[in-house]
Amino acid sequence: xxxxxxxxxxxxxxxxxxxxxxxxxxxxxxxxxxxxxxxxxxxxxxxxxxxxxxxxxxxxxxxxxxxxxxxxxxxxxxxxxxxxxxxxxxxxxxxxxxxxxxxxxxxxxxxxxxxxxxxxxxxxxxxxxxxxxxxxxxxxxxxxxxxxxxxxxxxxxxxxxxxxxxxxxxxxxxxxxxxxxxxxxxxxxxxxxxxxxxxxxxxxxxxxxxxxxxxxxxxxxxxxxxxxxxxxxxxxxxxxxxxxxxxxxxxxxxxxxxxxxxxxxxxxxxxxxxxxxxxxxxxxxxxxxxxxxxxxxxxxxxxxxxxxxxxxxxxxxxxxxx
Amino acid sequence: xxxxxxxxxxxxxxxxxxxxxxxxxxxxxxxxxxxxxxxxxxxxxxxxxxxxxxxxxxxxxxxxxxxxxxxxxxxxxxxxxxxxxxxxxxxxxxxxxxxxxxxxxxxxxxxxxxxxxxxxxxxxxxxxxxxxxxxxxxxxxxxxxxxxxxxxxxxxxxxxxxxxxxxxxxxxxxxxxxxxxxxxxxxxxxxxxxxxxxxxxxxxxxxxxxxxxxxxxxxxxxxxxxxxxxxxxxxxxxxxxxxxxxxxxxxxxxxxxxxxxxxxxxxxxxxxxxxxxxxxxxxxxxxxxxxxxxxxxxxxxxxxxxxxxxxxxxxxxxxxxxxx
Amino acid sequence: xxxxxxxxxxxxxxxxxxxxxxxxxxxxxxxxxxxxxxxxxxxxxxxxxxxxxxxxxxxxxxxxxxxxxxxxxxxxxxxxxxxxxxxxxxxxxxxxxxxxxxxxxxxxxxxxxxxxxxxxxxxxxxxxxxxxxxxxxxxxxxxxxxxxxxxxxxxxxxxxxxxxxxxxxxxxxxxxxxxxxxxxxxxxxxxxxxxxxxxxxxxxxxxxxxxxxxxxxxxxxxxxxxxxxxxxxxxxxxxxxxxxxxxxxxxxxxxxxxxxxxxxxxxxxxxxxxxxxxxxxxxxxxxxxxxxxxxxxxxxxxx
Numbered sequence: 001x002x003x004x005x006x007x008x009x010x011x012x013x014x015x016x017x018x019x020x021x022x023x024x025x026x027x028x029x030x031x032x033x034x035x036x037x038x039x040x041x042x043x044x045x046x047x048x049x050x051x052x053x054x055x056x057x058x059x060x061x062x063x064x065x066x067x068x069x070x071x072x073x074x075x076x077x078x079x080x081x082x083x084x085x086x087x088x089x090x091x092x093x094x095x096x097x098x099x100x101x102x103x104x105x106x107x108x109x110x111x112x113x114x115x116x117x118x119x120x121x122x123x124x125x126x127x128x129x130x131x132x133x134x135x136x137x138x139x140x141x142x143x144x145x146x147x148x149x150x151x152x153x154x155x156x157x158x159x160x161x162x163x164x165x166x167x168x169x170x171x172x173x174x175x176x177x178x179x180x181x182x183x184x185x186x187x188x189x190x191x192x193x194x195x196x197x198x199x200x201x202x203x204x205x206x207x208x209x210x211x212x213x214x215x216x217x218x219x220x221x222x223x224x225x226x227x228x229x230x231x232x233x234x235x236x237x238x239x240x241x242x243x244x245x246x247x248x249x250x251x252x253x254x255x256x257x258x259x260x261x262x263x264x265x266x267x268x269x270x271x272x273x274x275x276x277x278x279x280x281x282x283x284x285x286x287x288x289x290x291x292x293x294x295x296x297x298x299x300x301x302x303x304x305x306x307x308x309x310x311x312x313x314x315x316x317x318x319x320x321x322x
Numbered sequence: 323x324x325x326x327x328x329x330x331x332x333x334x335x336x337x338x339x340x341x342x343x344x345x346x347x348x349x350x351x352x353x354x355x356x357x358x359x360x361x362x363x364x365x366x367x368x369x370x371x372x373x374x375x376x377x378x379x380x381x382x383x384x385x386x387x388x389x390x391x392x393x394x395x396x397x398x399x400x401x402x403x404x405x406x407x408x409x410x411x412x413x414x415x416x417x418x419x420x421x422x423x424x425x426x427x428x429x430x431x432x433x434x435x436x437x438x439x440x441x442x443x444x445x446x447x448x449x450x451x452x453x454x455x456x457x458x459x460x461x462x463x464x465x466x467x468x469x470x471x472x473x474x475x476x477x478x479x480x481x482x483x484x485x486x487x488x489x490x491x492x493x494x495x496x497x498x499x500x501x502x503x504x505x506x507x508x509x510x511x512x513x514x515x516x517x518x519x520x521x522x523x524x525x526x527x528x529x530x531x532x533x534x535x536x537x538x539x540x541x542x543x544x545x546x547x548x549x550x551x552x553x554x555x556x557x558x559x560x561x562x563x564x565x566x567x568x569x570x571x572x573x574x575x576x577x578x579x580x581x582x583x584x585x586x587x588x589x590x591x592x593x594x595x596x597x598x599x600x601x602x603x604x605x606x607x608x609x610x611x612x613x614x615x616x617x618x619x620x621x622x623x624x625x626x627x628x629x630x631x632x633x634x635x636x637x638x639x640x641x642x643x644x645x646x
Numbered sequence: 647x648x649x650x651x652x653x654x655x656x657x658x659x660x661x662x663x664x665x666x667x668x669x670x671x672x673x674x675x676x677x678x679x680x681x682x683x684x685x686x687x688x689x690x691x692x693x694x695x696x697x698x699x700x701x702x703x704x705x706x707x708x709x710x711x712x713x714x715x716x717x718x719x720x721x722x723x724x725x726x727x728x729x730x731x732x733x734x735x736x737x738x739x740x741x742x743x744x745x746x747x748x749x750x751x752x753x754x755x756x757x758x759x760x761x762x763x764x765x766x767x768x769x770x771x772x773x774x775x776x777x778x779x780x781x782x783x784x785x786x787x788x789x790x791x792x793x794x795x796x797x798x799x800x801x802x803x804x805x806x807x808x809x810x811x812x813x814x815x816x817x818x819x820x821x822x823x824x825x826x827x828x829x830x831x832x833x834x835x836x837x838x839x840x841x842x843x844x845x846x847x848x849x850x851x852x853x854x855x856x857x858x859x860x861x862x863x864x865x866x867x868x869x870x871x872x873x874x875x876x877x878x879x880x881x882x883x884x885x886x887x888x889x890x891x892x893x894x895x896x897x898x899x900x901x902x903x904x905x906x907x908x909x910x911x912x913x914x915x916x917x918x919x920x921x922x923x924x925x926x927x928x929x930x931x932x933x934x935x936x937x938x939x940x941x942x943x944x945x946x947x948x949x
Contacts, residue, residue, distance in 0.1 A: 057543070119549050119551060466882075
């Protein structure tokens with residue numbers, strides 16, 4: 001029984017002038033067909049880099065130092081550029097954070113949709129246009145014929161994100177990696193876009209990796225969650241379990257910071273301090289300076305991600321019994 | 323938008339007024355229209371009479387008003403040396419300069435676009451490194467030195483290309499063109515490459531930095547994630563976005579090239595406006611000098627205004643949408 | 647404290663950069679050669695007694711017909727080329743520095759006035775700068791020198807060439823300084839220490855000169871290097887056009903011009919040697935300018 005995606009011990013480093021920085025440190029997870037995984041953490045935790053590393057699209061000083069990405073049994077990290085190109089945008093699509101920046105301002109929306117199709121399939125312009133129209137209908141854009149010939153600046157932010165989703169969908173991918181797809185949008189539109197994404201994943205049977213800092217969004221959409229901190233996964237498991245019984249102090253902190261976690265009138269708790277930058281990750285458990293439960297061992301030894309309590313859950317923490 | 327156009331045109335008119343005022347002041351202070359008309363062999367009494375008749379004793383502002391009125395009708399006085407209206411002299415020299423600038427612009431486009439893009443896409447390639455260090459050297463070589471070196475190599479030593487004049491020309495409705503004969507084109511090679519040489523390093527760097535900036539954008543990253551071919555990403559997505567700012571700079575730089583035509587035309591004895599200007603200085607031909615000033619002023623103001631207007635039209639819709 | 651840190655940082659980056667060190671060394675060498683020209687030059691090119699027309703157009707010493715006493719050969723008037731070049735270098739540097747000094751003085755005064763006083767003063771001054779900047783500086787310089795030449799007459803113009811060229815190139819490029827200084831003054835003005843100086847009752851002019859100006863100097867320093875290169879180029883161009891130094895007192899540009907007329911007869915050295923020296927001078931200044939810009943302005947990272 002094989003998974004749709006299996007990431008094993010992924011290491012991403014950035015080669016800088018003064019030395020190397022480890023951005024992703026031994027990240028592993030799996031995703032089955034049609035399954036939805038949430039990658040959660042503060043900004044700088046390495047969520048986005050993980051997303052880009054899956055399709056081997058890390059910008060320049062960064063590179064995959066170690067590990068495997070098995071997609072449908074195929075090892076992506078060692079694949080040549082042309083084979084990768086054929087997978088990107090076809091079997092694995094991405095949705096970026098800011099729809100204002102994602103679309104090329106000087107090309108029509110139609111051109112940007114059709115070029116994606118034609119990069120992966122042998123189609124006439126007419127056939128490609130038909131598919132583009134259908135896809136625009138799927139993402140519920142009104143009067144698609146007219147919209148196809150318009151430029152991105154003629155669309156609102158929410159509409160543009162629908163188009164980005166349409167471009168991601170247009171080749172019927174097996175997996176969509178959505179990197180903070182609603183962060184740049186108005187609150188009212190966020191929910192619409194999330195609903196749309198969720199509905200489409202269900203109807204098209206696509207796997208989804210939802211990268212976000214918002215535990216609230218993830219809890220409503222995905223079946224599994226992996227929490228990242230300073231380049232490592234610190235806790236992973238089924239969404240329901242993690243939300244109801246978080247084990248890692250960091251996950252607990254994130255959940256306590258959610259508005260829904262407290263009674264009205266109570267103040268929200270905050271995790272003290274800031275996440276370390278990649279240049280000065282503390283020794284031992286990277287979270288220990290901010291942790292209320294830290295012991296001496298936390299300052300010395302790096303905790304390993306291990307299954308505890310039940311097989312589906314893993315936690316990387318020295319405090320065994322919380 | 324309308325307000326922007328009005329403001330820009332008002333500014334252009336203002337600049338033209340300033341230039342015409344400077345031009346007129348020069349003419350009024352140091353020029354001698356009597357000499358322009360009849361030469362130097364006249365008695366003082368005759369001179370005084372002519373001055374009165376020509377209105378040269380009127381108040382400054384009245385004379386200036388007359389100057390502007392005449393200028394608007396295309397009359398900028400008589401050239402003392404050529405014994406012809408100054409505007410007519412300039413117009414007869416303009417084709418040579420325009421053809422030179424046109425050829426240089428063409429060379430710049432044909433070389434700087436591919437080279438600039440290549441150095442942006444492959445910054446670590448030896449050719450890119452070489453081009454970049456060479457471009458600093460390039461901006462440090464004065465245009466007349468480039469011209470002399472080209473002449474020494476290709477005319478004196480190799481004897482491949484002519485070093486002065488425009489060669490055989492064809493007259494098309496009063497426009498003396500050297501673009502249509504092989505001889506004329508041969509004569510154009512060295513001057514146009516010399517003229518292009520000053521702007522080339524600048525444009526290669528500009529295209530390179532614009533392209534590098536574009537390649538860092540989210541939409542290019544998205545294009546990679548869509549699985550597009552390198553070809554399409556570089557030649558369609560990145561190229562189109564690079565071109566926009568480059569075109570506007572190009573417009574301004576074409577204007578600046580007119581300044582360098584004076585040097586290039588001097589070296590190659592190219593019978594254009596720049597060559598004519600220097601002759602006018604040597605002969606103290608004030609009317610022609612002032613006419614050249616006004617003429618070049620018009621070219622600059624028109625080019626700058628058009629570039630600004632075009633930029634203003636494109637800017638809000640496309641550029642802001644694509645970048646921060 | 648801050649200054650010392652900055653100086654040491656500047657020095658540190660300098661030590662790291664081989665191009666900068668080499669450029670600086672060459673520039674220093676050229677400056678020394680130029681300023682000591684009367685001492686080290688074997689002949690005095692301005693002294694008619696030392697010139698013999700019979701020696702005209704001799705090739706360099708190592709070439710077949712060269713003479714050992716004229717190491718780089720002679721020019722068209724029979725002057726020792728090496729000596730003439732050294733004197734020419736001296737003139738080029740003198741005019742370049744003088745012109746930039748004038749530009750900086752004019753530009754800084756206008757920029758300070760515009761930035762600090764604001765309102766109508768600012769609008770008028772900057773509009774003037776804009777109008778001038780919409781024309782290439784070389785064009786402006788050529789025009790001013792053409793008019794000067796007509797007004798003064800060629801004879802007088804040649805006598806006064808050095809101060810006139812300084813004025814011409816100074817007038818042609820002050821707007822660059824004015825704009826830069828104005829921009830940094832506007833930036834500094836908003837900062838708290840200026841406000842504080844005002845609150846404790848310091849007078850406006852004092853704030854301007856004692857507080858705002860020193861903080862605009864980084865920008866001034868960066869453009870100054872590039873401006874010196876530009877001024878040297880402008881001087882060479884004007885002299886080449888016959889609007890600058892006369893052949894009796896040639897700068898590098900004037901020498902190139904005089905050599906150009908004889909290049910068809912094969913006398914390449916009269917053009918080549920001053921040309922190489924001119925390019926070298928401008929190149930090292932440009933390289934130092936690039937380096938300085940990168941070091942002092944980390945935002946403009948050289949990509």
